[in-house]
Amino acid sequence: MTAPALPASWRLPFELAWEALRAGSRPIGAVLLDGAGRPVATGRNRSQESTAPPGQLAGTAIAHAEINALAQLPAGGRYENHRLYTTLEPCLLCSGALIHSHVGHVLYAAPDPYWTGIENVPGVGGQIAGRWARREGPAAAPLAAFSALLMNLWAMRHTPAGLGNQGDDSSASLARHCLTVDGILDVPSVATVYRLAFPHLHRRGPEGKSLVSPPLP
Ligand SMILES: [Zn+2]
Numbered sequence: 001m002t003a004p005a006l007p008a009s010w011r012l013p014f015e016l017a018w019e020a021l022r023a024g025s026r027p028i029g030a031v032l033l034d035g036a037g038r039p040v041a042t043g044r045n046r047s048q049e050s051t052a053p054p055g056q057l058a059g060t061a062i063a064h065a066e067i068n069a070l071a072q073l074p075a076g077g078r079y080e081n082h083r084l085y086t087t088l089e090p091c092l093l094c095s096g097a098l099i100h101s102h103v104g105h106v107l108y109a110a111p112d113p114y115w116t117g118i119e120n121v122p123g124v125g126g127q128i129a130g131r132w133a134r135r136e137g138p139a140a141a142p143l144a145a146f147s148a149l150l151m152n153l154w155a156m157r158h159t160p161a162g163l164g165n166q167g168d169d170s171s172a173s174l175a176r177h178c179l180t181v182d183g184i185l186d187v188p189s190v191a192t193v194y195r196l197a198f199p200h201l202h203r204r205g206p207e208g209k210s211l212v213s214p215p216l217p
Contacts, residue, residue: 003198043068
């Protein structure tokens with residue numbers, strides 16, 4: 001199977017996610033595009049790092065990719081025509097930051113099982129409902145599965161149980177296999193990793209329950 005390149009809009013978010021993973025932080029990247037489709041801010045998770053560019057967070061539980069991108073927007077502006085691409089569905093914190101930033105549209109590659117039900121938040125009404133960013137996602141199966149794979153790679157390296165909470169068992173198996181590939185985390189570009197993983201990323205059935213194939217032999 002020939003692996004396509006990452007879709008243009010997702011290249012930079014995934015490069016940032018890969019950079020975060022290699023630096024020891026959770027592999028999530030975010031890119032904000034203006035109304036003309038030009039990138040105006042980027043951010044990545046830096047929760048496990050001690051440094052960040054000026055105006056961004058590192059070393060705290062709230063050093064999220066979306067926060068680090070949105071923090072670069074000057075206050076007082078209106079950004080309803082801006083789009084935020086993020087590799088994982090925004091959490092409650094980042095959804096609140098989207099409201100405060102007046103960014104109108106967010107696209108995410110993979111759902112975040114940790115925040116199941118977050119789509120019900122606008123049901124509280126008021127400003128939350130009125131300014132809740134339009135959410136679009138998850139992306140097509142290979143991208144969603146790739147994001148889940150990166151999250152599982154992180155979980156296996158950094159959580160005591162060594163088990164991911166993304167995707168399903170086959171995603172965890174694929175991540176386990178990837179970690180046996182010598183030097184996998186030294187690969188500088190996420191495009192290479194995506195090409196390697198692509199043959200193993202697909203949707204199994206109409207329910208879309210399983211996002212990745214059985215583990216590599
Ligand atoms: Zn977040």
